Amino acid sequence: MTNVSRESMGYLLMIVSVPIIWQLAVTLSGLQPFILPGPGIVFKTLGNEWSNFLYHTGVTMYGAIVGYAFANLFAISIAILFVYMPSVQTFLMPWFIVIKNIPFVVIAPILVITLGTTNMPKFIVVFLVTFFPVLANVVAGLRAADQVLLDRMHVLNANKWQIFWKVRWPSAIPYYMAAHEVAFTGSIIAAIVAEFFFSRTGLGYLIVTAMESYRADVLYGVTLIAAVLGLSNYLLVVWLRKRLLRWQDA
Amino acid sequence: MSPAIQLRQLSKSFGEIEALKDIDLDIQEGEFIALIGPSGCGKTTLLRHVLSLETASSGEIMVGGDTPERVRRENKLGIVFQRAALVPSCTSLQNVQMTLDITGVETPLTPSGLLDEFGLGDFKDHYPHQLSGGMQQRVNIAAAMVHNPPFLMMDEPFGALDEMTREFMCEFLGEVLLDNPKTTVLVTHSIDEAVMLADRIVILAPRPGRISAIVDVDFPRPRRRELKTQSAFGEKVLEVRRLLYEVDES
Ligand SMILES: Nc1ncnc2c1ncn2[C@@H]1O[C@H](COP(=O)(O)OP(=O)(O)O)[C@@H](O)[C@H]1O
Numbered sequence: 001m002t003n004v005s006r007e008s009m010g011y012l013l014m015i016v017s018v019p020i021i022w023q024l025a026v027t028l029s030g031l032q033p034f035i036l037p038g039p040g041i042v043f044k045t046l047g048n049e050w051s052n053f054l055y056h057t058g059v060t061m062y063g064a065i066v067g068y069a070f071a072n073l074f075a076i077s078i079a080i081l082f083v084y085m086p087s088v089q090t091f092l093m094p095w096f097i098v099i100k101n102i103p104f105v106v107i108a109p110i111l112v113i114t115l116g117t118t119n120m121p122k123f124i125v126v127f128l129v130t131f132f133p134v135l136a137n138v139v140a141g142l143r144a145a146d147q148v149l150l151d152r153m154h155v156l157n158a159n160k161w162q163i164f165w166k167v168r169w170p171s172a173i174p175y176y177m178a179a180h181e182v183a184f185t186g187s188i189i190a191a192i193v194a195e196f197f198f199s200r201t202g203l204g205y206l207i208v209t210a211m212e213s214y215r216a217d218v219l220y221g222v223t224l225i226a227a228v229l230g231l232s233n234y235l236l237v238v239w240l241r242k243r244l245l246r247w248q249d250a
Numbered sequence: 251m252s253p254a255i256q257l258r259q260l261s262k263s264f265g266e267i268e269a270l271k272d273i274d275l276d277i278q279e280g281e282f283i284a285l286i287g288p289s290g291c292g293k294t295t296l297l298r299h300v301l302s303l304e305t306a307s308s309g310e311i312m313v314g315g316d317t318p319e320r321v322r323r324e325n326k327l328g329i330v331f332q333r334a335a336l337v338p339s340c341t342s343l344q345n346v347q348m349t350l351d352i353t354g355v356e357t358p359l360t361p362s363g364l365l366d367e368f369g370l371g372d373f374k375d376h377y378p379h380q381l382s383g384g385m386q387q388r389v390n391i392a393a394a395m396v397h398n399p400p401f402l403m404m405d406e407p408f409g410a411l412d413e414m415t416r417e418f419m420c421e422f423l424g425e426v427l428l429d430n431p432k433t434t435v436l437v438t439h440s441i442d443e444a445v446m447l448a449d450r451i452v453i454l455a456p457r458p459g460r461i462s463a464i465v466d467v468d469f470p471r472p473r474r475r476e477l478k479t480q481s482a483f484g485e486k487v488l489e490v491r492r493l494l495y496e497v498d499e500s
């Protein structure tokens with residue numbers, strides 16, 4: 001068996017096992033459906049209210065993707081500034097370290113008070129959660145450029161632009177992809193948590209209302225959706241990495 | 251005619267370390283110089299000065315009657331390091347082509363033709379990690395000379411290769427240079443290699459890095475490896491070895 005089919009077998013096995021283990025847990029524990037609903041009930045809820053779930057999933061994904069896109073834009077730009085103008089780093093680093101270490105669940109309510117119930121607080125929370133890992137990795141990747149290659153570029157009289165595109169950026173790509181693997185899933189988590197606080201839409205909102213009305217089936221439905229989102233995002237990044245870094249295992 | 255490379259009282263200190271002290275050396279156009287000496291005697295540092303990768307603490311360097319910096323800007327320098335300076339995400343051909351893209355030099359040599367000549371015709375679309383050490387180094391040398399620079403600097407280019415590959419590469423380099431004459435400086439640890447390739451062997455002594463002896467080698471070219479079986483070759487190797495031992499014991 002090839003490695004690829006062996007890997008897909010593993011995923012397939014997991015997908016089949018989850019409902020079985022789940023049902024077993026329900027049967028063996030004897031818990032009531034309003035505490036631990038079985039897979040049958042949850043899938044039925046998902047089926048009945050699919051347009052509702054789809055809508056809220058869309059809202060959450062929108063918040064996650066917009067915030068994440070801005071985080072990437074800024075993180076990459078600032079990483080490049082750091083590498084080419086170390087004084088910028090000296091100036092910004094203390095600020096970043098402080099901001100990074102304030103738990104974002106504390107920042108979220110403040111943002112809601114300040115910015116009201118717009119999408120802005122959600123974008124900002126997603127931004128704060130994902131900006132730093134991307135920044136750290138891209139900086140590390142740009143700095144990891146092979147010194148021998150940099151010397152060659154210098155001797156060939158390459159300009160900064162050429163050195164960036166031919167040496168520094170290619171060196172940063174694997175680091176950047178590694179950051180995506182963590183940070184993209186992080187963006188979805190951050191969007192959901194941000195929705196806890198103020199939103200009238202999104203998966204986070206669904207969770208809050210489901211808890212208030214003791215809808216365990218909805219809670220488990222959201223959990224399933226979140227798991228699928230996280231996994232597909234992970235697989236997307238793995239696929240992207242394979243494509244972008246084709247030369248590595250060609 | 252003034253020498254192609256002139257070092258006048260060249261000295262370089264890194265803090266307390268006198269890497270080079272009062273180096274005086276004239277290298278003629280088209281001449282092949284081998285630099286040999288114990289580790290840390292300043293061979294790399296000397297080369298890096300010619301390449302304008304270091305600035306002298308005192309003394310003067312002229313390359314082609316000009317400063318190294320200006321010669322670099324005119325794209326007249328070629329460099330081969332011990333570790334191949336290849337972009338891992340680019341194929342052999344792209345890596346060689348890159349030199350032309352960056353320098354913008356027009357030469358009669360083509361990347362593809364050069365790789366054919368270097369025996370890599372079937373490996374143009376391979377990535378560096380798919381090539382053996384000897385092949386990588388050939389791509390590296392091709393990339394260093396495709397813009398036909400009048401000055402070629404090599405820092406232990408065959409140091410990481412096994413004995414057989416080394417011998418082959420050495421003969422190969424001799425032939426390539428016969429077809430494309432250049433003023434060449436080769437740093438090497440191998441006395442055989444120095445005697446095989448050089449017009450003059452410069453022996454350096456450490457702490458402070460200085461010239462301890464210069465040996466003329468006037469075997470006719472092309473020099474094939476059969477030369478190594480002749481007694482004159484052996485005597486030359488012995489002469490250099492004795493001088494190196496003197497350095498070690500001083
Ligand atoms: N960038 C540097 N900073 C500090 N010391 C250096 C640097 N480059 C070389 N040296 C020192 O200069 C001496 C000569 O080094 P090098 O030219 O690399 O020797 P070689 O190539 O002959 O082995 C060594 O003692 C080395 O430690």
Ligand SMILES: [Mg+2]
Pocket residue numbers: 293294295405
């Ligand atoms: Mg060295």
